[in-house]
Amino acid sequence: MSASQTSDVPTLLVKIFGKDRPGITAGLFDTLAAYSVDVVDIEQVVTRGRIVLCALVTKPGNGAEGELRATVHSWAESLKLQAEILSGTGDNRPRGEGRSHVTVLGNPLTAESTAAIAARITATGGNIDRIFRLAKYPVTAVEFAVSGTATEPLRTSLALAASHLGVDVAVVSAGLHRRAQRLVVMDVDSTLIQDEVIELFAAHAGCEDEVAEVTARAMRGELDFEQSLHARVALLAGLDASVVDKVRAEVRLTPGARTLIRTLKRLGYQVGVVSGGFTQVTDDLKERLGLDFASANTLEIVDGKLTGKVIGEVVDRAGKARLLRRFAAEAGVPLAQTVAIGDGANDLDMLNAAGLGVAFNAKPVVREAAHTAVNVPFLDAVLYLLGITREEVEAADLA
16 A cells, blocks of 8 residues: 555554563564554564564454454453554655664763754754664664755754764765665774884884874874875885784784674675775785775885885875775776775875765864764774664674
8 A cells, every 4th residue: 555545544553562572563463463454554662671563554444443442452461561552544744855864873872962963853854753773882873764854964964963972973865775785995004903004114113203203294184195105114214124024913903893894795895995004014904804905005125125115106195085986996886885984184085085984083184074983992883884783793793
């Protein structure tokens, strides 16, 4: 029965609530089946062992509504449940144009921040059609299905609210494309891994402080990346190439990195990395983690020594965006279906070019420019921004 066919049809909203147990849903519809009603809508939620089951059905014919009400109440009482039956007309009211998914991450997620997000949605003209939990660990993640307002103004409004509420908010347009195959491309240093690779090399060369200062200035956008790269690499001249294996062993993955990549891969996504660091490390990460794409700068090695130079085209801010586009073309994924994750100013072009740009524990300038931000130290929290639930993550782990 279509929405137009049910708009004026008398209906009953049957609501059952109480302690959950197996067989409640089947029992309710077995009870309703005796009255030859049609099902218009169903909603069921179980929270901490308590069930709320709602069934919107057409009214029975031949004046049997009273008998249906009595039978449903009797059945509910036999199971120590409560029942409420409301008369009305038609289905739910039509949803407004413009639909979005609003994902909110909190650690913890407070009532105050939830109220503020809901108020912002209402203030933009949106209506909350449905709310459900995506995860309770390592962060609390809930998703609001919103209609009645365009995605972009909603995203702008909620981004302003999130910054002072201590939560992360992502707003994406609703549609089947959300579950379509995607490409996820991330930065490496301080995103996929906890370290800055050039600083690991610098520690072996005895120039860690000098390199760290130049790195910090570049990531804040105070220095041209290519110039700073050459200046830092020059400090490594003469370092024995054997240090590459030592640096690879020192690299620490960000918490949740393996879970993020493993889950995405098992769900059919393609995953890549782009880095202002070095292929001597990213090639190893690609092999270890089963990545589909990897690109970075290459340290020149001659006669078993680092020369203090890089060879080939430099992967800088603009280069990362170009690589995102190239990976998308090779993967056969529209740019609108890409997700980029990064933390520094040299990631901004890539984040803005992607369908969804995620600033991960990023500098302020990056958080302000990206589509959304994740400010918890768990990289797998990005999964919830894609609408992937904790249950799906656990199922992928068992696959």
